[in-house]
Amino acid sequence: RKGALGKLGSRSRMEAPELSIERNTPGSGGGGSINRAVELTGDLRRLQESVEQLDAGQLQTNVQQLALSVQSITDKLQATLSLLCAAPAAPAPNSSAGTAVPGQVSATSTPAGVAVRSRINKMSAEVVDSNPYSRLMALQRMGIVKDYERIRDKTVAIVGMGGVGSVAAEMLTRCGIGRLLMYDYDKVELANMNRLFFRPEQCGMTKTDAAAQTLSGINPDVELESYTMNITTVQGFEAFMASLVDATTGQSRVDLVLSCVDNFEARITINQVCLELEQVWMESGVSEDAVSGHIQLLIPGETACFSCVPPLVVASGIDERTLKREGVCAASLPTTMGITAGLLVQNALKHMLDFGHVSRYLGYNALKDFFPTMEIKPNVTCSNSHCVALQGVVMLRKQTPEAVAAARAKLEEELRVEAEVPVHDTNDWGIQVMPEPAETSSIPQGDSSTEKGMGQQLAAGLEFSMPAQQAVSAATLQAEGVGEIETGVDDLMAQLSALNRK
């Protein structure tokens, strides 16, 4: 219907794009309607942008008229789509837990992906071109995964939808994950175009909305939840924790949290939330120079938490003056980010579907093609009290008769698989393998034992790498610390106010 927007105030600088909605003429075919639907979505977005440029004075009237037009367009869009699919394409649920951006016309349409296929209730292993899961289900016949369809029951939370997070989300979506929770407060920008996933026409959208749009189109079977929020504030922290928890049981409702953020503060926040929820999570990171990346598995109480091992510059006592870096913008490559996301999701799949070896730490050095792996045990003197408490809990849990029996059974199973083929036919030298001595308690990383008198004994030739001297010793604190305060909070606030006025 042309001219639906022609009545908008003449003072507005908006040019009303022509929106003519054709009927499905016979013979135009399903493909034509899909293109029309895509075009309409594009028009909707351009409309939204145009609205944002309107004069403030006219805004109210324009908004109302626009809302009406948008509603009628949305209705027609859904009508068109329902003609194509058995089930109508459901727009991605958008549960923003953060504050809404003022001035944004959210109207009645959240950007919805145009689903090209209808939803599938049960994964089929049938090998036909029309089965999106055929190649995944084939993993079963290959003997790699048992019961691949379990992935439909899994929920993964991805914090950070940047270069690594968005790619990870796409990978999990294409694998048919049951539910994805996506967190980011940023918007798509042209500066992001050097990485995978987001497209230029999505610039200006929030990363969570853009991701939901793309992913719902790729696989409508995945439940998507978008959270446009900053998790590091007190409010955000609580909202983040609440979103991960099942309201009825009070326990976490996600199987895995993937940290794909780019700063220390967010990682510490995720670490804290996961410790409090006893939630297994994986952390990923890419260096500022774009040529290395890593992934880590963190099991509260069992592996090191993110606070167990202090940042390198603190532990090694490097004088921060030696750090040389001009400018504020980190470099990134789509290759490194794609590889890191791939390693992350691969590890996540192995963990969730119980196949292969789940690496506790896997690094990637692009310049040398070096992939170091290691395990980091928890720090018994970790500065985070939750971590220390959980270490005790996990240790006790491992010592219960059931746990010991289960561990022995697992070991026997592994040995049985190994022993099926003899490694050597002869043993001329009579070599025997002796059983390993029982494991003693773990050696903590970064322990300032001399200061704290922990009394951890090290074998000859080893020493702790953490400087024994803490930056602020007890003596310094006594001398330079703020003393006992008698005054109340309100009085102090009043004093501060008084100073501000003088």
Place this chain on the structure above:
Amino acid sequence: MAESFDAGTRERVQKLALMRCNAGPRDKGAWETRLKEELTALIQYIQLNKETDMDWFTIEPRNGGLGWAGKCWYIHNLIKYEFDFQFEIPATYPLTAPEIELPELEGKTAKMYRGGKICLTIHFKPLWAKNSPHFGIAHALCLGLAPWLAAEVPYMVEAGVIAPKV
């Protein structure tokens, strides 16, 4: 910004009282003690500034100390440039430092993130991490905001993107 803190900053920060109570905004009871320590240190810092004729900011708590806001200024070529600033206390404070914002300057310099969050020198975070949890808001202002103003205001004035408030 690759140089370390100048002698004046280093001398000033040593006069600031260290925090003793390791508590963040989520530690119900202990947070009040920490809040009192923060306020005390800030009061001392401002008084010190006034005594030495180096008064450069005002600050007030909001929302029970979960957020803070104030004004800061910098004098360049005998002209005073004043800006509003604000920040929230992160949930994992004091392990993580607050991110100070100057919303009115967003986009005027590259040394700034979205929302007007100032980009701190490469030295700030390691120094904070080394001294955590004994650094507080006063230290964040002294080591974070002050050097940023000293570096960025002259640059922005030369570039013509800011003007003094009349």
